[in-house]
Amino acid sequence: MNGRTGARAPEHAIVIDLGFGDAGKGVTVDLLCSRGGYGAVVRANGGAQAAHNVVAPDGRHHTFSQFGAGTLAPGDPVPTHLSRFVVVDPFALAAEARHLTCLGVPDPLSLVTVDRRALISTPWHAAANQTRERARGRDRHGSCGMGVGETMAYALDHPADAPTVGDCASPELLRRKLERLADRLASVLAGESEPVGVSSPGEAPSPVGAAEAAGPGATDTGRRSEPLPDPEECLAAYRAFAERVRLVDERYLPRLLDRAPVVFEGAQGVLLDEWHGFHPYTTWSTTTTVNPLALLAEAGHADGARRIGVTRTFATRHGAGPMVTENVLLTERLADRHNRTHPWQGGFRVGHLDLVALRYALEATGGVDSLVVTHADAPARLGRELHWCVGYELADGAPLRIAPGDSPDLARQARLAGLLTAARPVLEPVPGEVPTTVADALNLPLEAVFTGPTRDDAHLPVRRLPRVGAFPRRMPLARHRVA
Amino acid sequence: MGSSSWSTDAYHARQAYQDSAGISSFDYHDHVTTRAPRHEWTVHPSLDPYGVTVRESRDSDAHPNSLAVSVLFDVTGSMGRVPRTLQTKLPDLFGLLLRRGYVADPQIMFGSIGDATCDQVPLQVGQFESGNELEDDLGNTLLEGGGGGQVTESYELAMYFMARHTAMDCLEKRGRRGYLFIIGDEKAYGAVKAREVREVIGDDLAEDIPFPTILAELRRKFEVYFILPTGSFHYRSDEVREFWEKHMGQNLILLDDLDAASETIALTVGLSEEAIDLDEGLKDLAEAGSDQADAVGKALRPLARGRGPVSTSSGIEELAGDGPGVDRL
Numbered sequence: 084m085n086g087r088t089g090a091r092a093p094e095h096a097i098v099i100d101l102g103f104g105d106a107g108k109g110v111t112v113d114l115l116c117s118r119g120g121y122g123a124v125v126r127a128n129g130g131a132q133a134a135h136n137v138v139a140p141d142g143r144h145h146t147f148s149q150f151g152a153g154t155l156a157p158g159d160p161v162p163t164h165l166s167r168f169v170v171v172d173p174f175a176l177a178a179e180a181r182h183l184t185c186l187g188v189p190d191p192l193s194l195v196t197v198d199r200r201a202l203i204s205t206p207w208h209a210a211a212n213q214t215r216e217r218a219r220g221r222d223r224h225g226s227c228g229m230g231v232g233e234t235m236a237y238a239l240d241h242p243a244d245a246p247t248v249g250d251c252a253s254p255e256l257l258r259r260k261l262e263r264l265a266d267r268l269a270s271v272l273a274g275e276s277e278p279v280g281v282s283s284p285g286e287a288p289s290p291v292g293a294a295e296a297a298g299p300g301a302t303d304t305g306r307r308s309e310p311l312p313d314p315e316e317c318l319a320a321y322r323a324f325a326e327r328v329r330l331v332d333e334r335y336l337p338r339l340l341d342r343a344p345v346v347f348e349g350a351q352g353v354l355l356d357e358w359h360g361f362h363p364y365t366t367w368s369t370t371t372t373v374n375p376l377a378l379l380a381e382a383g384h385a386d387g388a389r390r391i392g393v394t395r396t397f398a399t400r401h402g403a404g405p406m407v408t409e410n411v412l413l414t415e416r417l418a419d420r421h422n423r424t425h426p427w428q429g430g431f432r433v434g435h436l437d438l439v440a441l442r443y444a445l446e447a448t449g450g451v452d453s454l455v456v457t458h459a460d461a462p463a464r465l466g467r468e469l470h471w472c473v474g475y476e477l478a479d480g481a482p483l484r485i486a487p488g489d490s491p492d493l494a495r496q497a498r499l500a501g502l503l504t505a506a507r508p509v510l511e512p513v514p515g516e517v518p519t520t521v522a523d524a525l526n527l528p529l530e531a532v533f534t535g536p537t538r539d540d541a542h543l544p545v546r547r548l549p550r551v552g553a554f555p556r557r558m559p560l561a562r563h564r565v566a
Numbered sequence: 567m568g569s570s571s572w573s574t575d576a577y578h579a580r581q582a583y584q585d586s587a588g589i590s591s592f593d594y595h596d597h598v599t600t601r602a603p604r605h606e607w608t609v610h611p612s613l614d615p616y617g618v619t620v621r622e623s624r625d626s627d628a629h630p631n632s633l634a635v636s637v638l639f640d641v642t643g644s645m646g647r648v649p650r651t652l653q654t655k656l657p658d659l660f661g662l663l664l665r666r667g668y669v670a671d672p673q674i675m676f677g678s679i680g681d682a683t684c685d686q687v688p689l690q691v692g693q694f695e696s697g698n699e700l701e702d703d704l705g706n707t708l709l710e711g712g713g714g715g716q717v718t719e720s721y722e723l724a725m726y727f728m729a730r731h732t733a734m735d736c737l738e739k740r741g742r743r744g745y746l747f748i749i750g751d752e753k754a755y756g757a758v759k760a761r762e763v764r765e766v767i768g769d770d771l772a773e774d775i776p777f778p779t780i781l782a783e784l785r786r787k788f789e790v791y792f793i794l795p796t797g798s799f800h801y802r803s804d805e806v807r808e809f810w811e812k813h814m815g816q817n818l819i820l821l822d823d824l825d826a827a828s829e830t831i832a833l834t835v836g837l838s839e840e841a842i843d844l845d846e847g848l849k850d851l852a853e854a855g856s857d858q859a860d861a862v863g864k865a866l867r868p869l870a871r872g873r874g875p876v877s878t879s880s881g882i883e884e885l886a887g888d889g890p891g892v893d894r895l
Contacts, residue, residue, distance in 0.1 A: 174575060177582035184586075192586050193705070199697070206576070313576070320576040323583035332628055332696055342612060 095344045095388040096121075097375045099451070100352035101444040102437075103400040106393040107457030107533060109135025109152040112348045114531060114538040115391075116153030116161045122343025123162045124151025125336070127374035129350030129366065130170030130204055130231040140539040143186045149176045150191065151348050154183060160194055164345075166336060167200040168374045170231045171248050173324035174206075196329045198336070199249030204234040205261065206317065211268040232367035237264065251325035254318050261314055337382035347375035347388075354440060358491045359447035361500035364404025371448035391530050392451035394441060395458040396469060396517040398434040405503035408434035408472045408510075416465055417458075435510055436471040436517070438524055439485065445525065447487040453530035456518035460534045469517055472508035519544055594706040605686065610706035613677070613690035617768045620733040621675060623694035623744065629671035634694055634734045634744030635663075635835060636675040636788070638724050641709050642685070645751055645795075660697070662832035666850050668841040671696065676703045677727075679750065682720040682762040689724055689766050694734075721754035722777050723762055729784040731767070737787060745838070746788035747831050749824075751795055753809040781813060791817045791834060793865075795824045821865045826858035830865055837870060844870035 096115055100106040112124060112135070126133075126149070135147040139155045147154070149171065153161030165171055176195070183191040208230030215233075238245035246264065250257040339345065349370060354360055356370040372390050379388055397417060400406045414433040445451065462469050475483040483506050488495050513520050518532040531541040594610050609615075623634035639645065663672045673694040682688035692703025728746055736742045758780050760771035784790055792814045794807060810818045821830055833847040842850070844866055848859045 174579040177579035178575075180586065181582050190586060192583070196702075316580070317576045320580035320583070323580045327583040327586060329702065330697055333626065334696075338693070 093120075093344070093389075095340065095347070095375075095379060095384060097347040097349070097372050097388050097390045098455075099349035099370065099372055099390070099392055099448060101354075101392045101394045101441050101448075101451075102352045102398060103354045103402075103404075103406070104350075104352040105399050105401060105431075106352065106395050107455065108349055108393050109137040109147050110457065110533060110536065110538060110541075111391065111393050111455045111531070112152035112346050113137045113139075113155060114541050115346050116156035117538050119156075119158070120344065121153065121161055121346050123164050123339055123345045124153040125164045125166055125339075125345050125347050125375070125378070126151065126350065127166050127168045127347050127378055128368045128370055130229070130234070130368075131172035131175040132229045132231050133350035135348070135350075136536075138536040140537045145182060145186060148179050150179055150183060150195065151346070153346060153348075154188055154191065154194065155186070160188055160191075161346075162194040162196070164331075164336065164339060165195065165197045165201055166374075166378055167198040167333075168369075168378075169198075169201050170204050170234045170368075171197055171201045172204045172229070173248075173251065173321055173328075175229075176328070177320075177324070192327055193329075196331045196335060197248050199247065199330045199332055201248045202234050202238050203246050203248055203251065203321070204230045205246060205264065206230075207261070207264050207268050208233040208237065211271040214272055233268075235367035237267075241267070248325075248330060251321040252330065254322050257321060258314070258318055261317065265314070336378060340379065340382045340384050344387075347372075347378075349375075353444035353448050356447060358493075358496070359444075359487050360496065361405050361503055362493045362496035364402070364500060365496075372451070373448075389453065390448075390451040391453050391455055392445065392448075392527070393455045393457065394436075394521070396436055396456060396461045396521075397458065398437045398440065400432045400434070401430075405500050405506075406432055406434055407440070407475055407503055407506050408437045408508045410434045413465075417461060435508060436469060436513070436521065437508070438471055438473055438521075439475055439508075440472075441521075441525060443485050443487060451527065454522050454525060454527040455530045455533070456521060457533040459518050459532050462517065468512050470510040471513045471517075471521070473511055474509040475503075475506040476509060477502070477506060516544065595709050598708060607686045607708060609687045609690050609708060612706050613692055613703060615689050615691050615727050615731070615767050618691070618727075618731055620731050621691060621693055623673045623675070623732070623734040623736065625671075625735045625739070626696075629673065629696050631670040632673045632694075632696075632734075633669050633671060633736045633742065633839075634675065634732070634788075635669075635672050635747075635831070636677065636694075636728065636732075636744065637747045637749065637831060638677040638679055638691075638728075639748075640680075640719055640721075640750035640752065641678040641690075641707065642680055642719060642752075645749070659828040659832050662829065662850065663835060666836065666842070668832065668836035668839055672835075674700055676700060676707075677724060678707050678709075679719055679721055679724045679748070681718070682723050682759070682766060683755075688720050688762070689727060691724075691727060718755055719750060719752045720762070721748060721750060721752075722756075722758045722775075722780055723766060724748070725754075725780050725784045725790075726758045726763060726775065727767055729780060729787060730769070732787065734787070743786075744788045745831075745835055746784070746790045747793055747834070748791070749793045749795070749827060751806065753806055778813070789817075789838060790814070791819055793819045793821050793827060793830065795827075796820050796822050816869055819865050819869065821861065823858065823861035826861040826865070829858045829862045833862055833866055834869065837866065 098108050098111050098115070100108050115121065116124065131148050133148050135152050136144065137147060137152050137155055138144045143155060145155060149163070149165060149169075151161060151163035154163065180191040188194075210230070212230040212233040234245070241263075244260055244263050246257055246260045250260060349372075351366045351368060351370045353370050355364075355366045357365050357367055358369070359371065360366070375388065376385070379385060397413060398406065398408050400409070409432050413435065414431070417433045418431075475485070477483050483502060485499060485503070518529060522529045529543060532544055533541050598607050623632055625632045659674070660672065663669045673696050675692050675694045677689070677691040680688040687708050690707055692700070695703070732744075734744050736744055754777055756777055758771075758775040758777070760774050763769050763771045781790070792810045794810060807818075807820075819830060819834065821827065829851055833842070833844070833851070836842045836847050837844060844863065847866075848863050851859045851862060
């Protein structure tokens with residue numbers, strides 16, 4: 084924590100993405116932190132596969148992966164806490180810190196605290212992840228190829244052997260764990276894929292097809308980018324991480340939350356949630372407000388958070404899986420500066436704003452308190468009005484209604500994925516300015532509207548008068564006008 | 567979302583971590599002192615003693631056998647370098663206590679002491695921590711560098727806080743007192759002043775408390791040591807040494823090299839816990855790659871022999887303090 088002397092922000096904030104990710108959580112967190120008063124940005128799901136692009140008004144650009152997106156806030160950087168729910172990649176953290184140093188952030192690593200109980204993802208996990216995804220061929224799940232899911236699966240199957248952040252400080256213990264990990268994943272790398280996550284509730288996820296034998300270091304179509312690293316080199320690097328970064332125990336976060344309000348920066352999106360997403364095209368992570376609320380409740384702050392949902396004025400998806408409103412023309416026109424075709428996830432897909440999916444996401448996460456709309460300049464860029472999707476129908480014209488399940492049920496989510504793959508969107512022109520119209524449709528107040536990539540492009544639109552009924556004599560807004 | 571664009575290469579990661587080590591992390595100090603005139607300097611909220619009920623050292627699942635070790639250091643003028651030294655040596659302190667099995671679950675607290683008569687920030691107290699969080703407390707320490715120049719600092723105010731505003735499982739559950747090390751080079755004031763207590767800590771005291779009285783009260787909770795660096799500005803003043811000899815007896819540790827403060831503290835705890843004798847401890851030091859064995863050995867030889875410095879005054883009740891290894895409650 085550093086001595087940020089600003090107005091105390093009113094309450095804890097939780098920022099989540101109401102789609103498949105990429106909606107603009109990074110700029111939202113950057114905006115909140117620039118208002119001042121937040122003591123830290125806390126990550127409570129996902130790992131280094133997060134990629135939250137923030138462009139500062141002065142033009143500096145950083146893709147936030149494990150550092151919180153409050154690091155470029157004006158005045159002082161807001162520190163980052165990686166909670167026990169995060170899968171930590173110490174190697175990626177170092178590279179990210181280097182880039183932040185280049186951007187002029189002094190000593191970025193001193194801004195980070197990491198819960199000792201968090202899992203670490205290693206090159207072995209990543210290699211196994213890539214081998215499996217390669218073996219799926221055309222049936223890829225849209226994985227990022229970094230091994231975050233592999234890390235979660237391995238920890239479920241072998242809880243005592245899963246390497247943690249705390250282990251980084253004990254090289255001998257970590258060595259034993261890494262040896263076991265390498266042994267167990269060797270069969271995967273040799274192409275004899277065993278099902279993973281056997282002990283997860285529901286059923287065995289990730290049906291893995293018979294792989295083309297891809298030995299270690301194979302250079303087939305999947306192109307493992309580099310051979311597996313030397314375990315000794317890794318141990319030395321993990322140790323350097325443990326010596327350099329502040330590792331904390333279970334008492335740290337409650338105290339942090341007592342001290343000042345924080346921003347919980349979600350990763351991925353609600354529609355990729357491990358239980359509410361469309362199986363198997365999901366992430367091994369809880370992407371709703373569940374984890375932040377659990378951490379707050381543990382610290383006795385159960386009721387003190389503003390939940391903020393983020394959406395673009397159109398839908399996006401990076402990676403495989405159903406996307407009802409996907410549209411080739413929009414994908415071409417609304418190409419994304421920071422989201423290009425990814426070697427593992429494939430292309431960046433764009434579609435019409437999807438009210439049905441937004442409502443599903445809101446229901447899945449138990450609602451939010453306010454809405455941030457990004458890319459409000461898209462209609463202008465598109466040169467035509469945007470449409471939105473107000474319903475789904477199946478091939479025979481029958482309407483399809485979707486709702487989250489009451490209990491975790493992957494078979495149900497897989498059936499849902501099948502139905503969505505076959506569904507067609509019912510499109511209509513958006514009747515009005517997109518941000519305010521969407522907020523009204525979802526019955527949410529607007530937190531901010533972004534018409535460009537930086538926090539300076541954020542504003543709160545002045546609500547136009549309702550177009551029905553008599554003109555009210557006394558508008559609350561009139562106070563701001565000079566008569 | 568998407569995917570990390572950051573390299574996940576072990577070699578470069580290690581380089582990055584090692585290259586960035588050793589950067590001063592007194593962020594708060596640098597922030598405050600460069601942006602505000604001195605009369606506006608304030609204590610970081612995390613270290614502010616005002617209104618604190620108790621600083622707690624508690625057992626947890628990870629640390630079932632907690633033992634409280636607190637280190638309070640003088641941050642005025644001549645002593646301003648201590649926290650920076652401590653910070654670079656922190657891993658040694660924990661490492662020594664843990665690796666050698668001196669203490670199963672040490673919980674360490676840092677605090678810093680100024681002069682309540684003239685400093686903006688006369689007392690800063692962290693929390694009992696079981697790991698690297700300690701660096702938070704150090705990082706938030708304001709090194710005021712003031713002090714009154716009258717060979718006196720508000721050690722008694724810090725002692726009052728430790729005596730009345732700490733709660734420890736080691737004491738409450740196991741009847742073992744915690745350890746308190748004060749590192750300083752000046753005398754304490756003759757009494758805890760009710761007015762200062764009100765301003766700095768927020769307690770409503772009816773009257774001042776004489777220094778020997780608060781020290782006796784403190785000793786019911788902590789085994790108290792005073793570390794007097796001999797290289798510091800005031801050491802030549804016999805007045806200071808005699809003051810602490812009188813009140814601390816053999817629990818006064820004269821230390822030639824302040825850089826050995828962490829090692830000295832670790833070994834003192836090891837000796838008191840009867841986990842080692844001095845020679846074993848010095849061997850541990852040498853094995854841990856420390857070049858401080860000479861300074862530490864010299865400082866702790868009297869303590870290890872169970873013989874304090876020759877006192878120049880006698881008849882003071884708490885002259886000898888409590889010897890190492892004695893648990894008198």
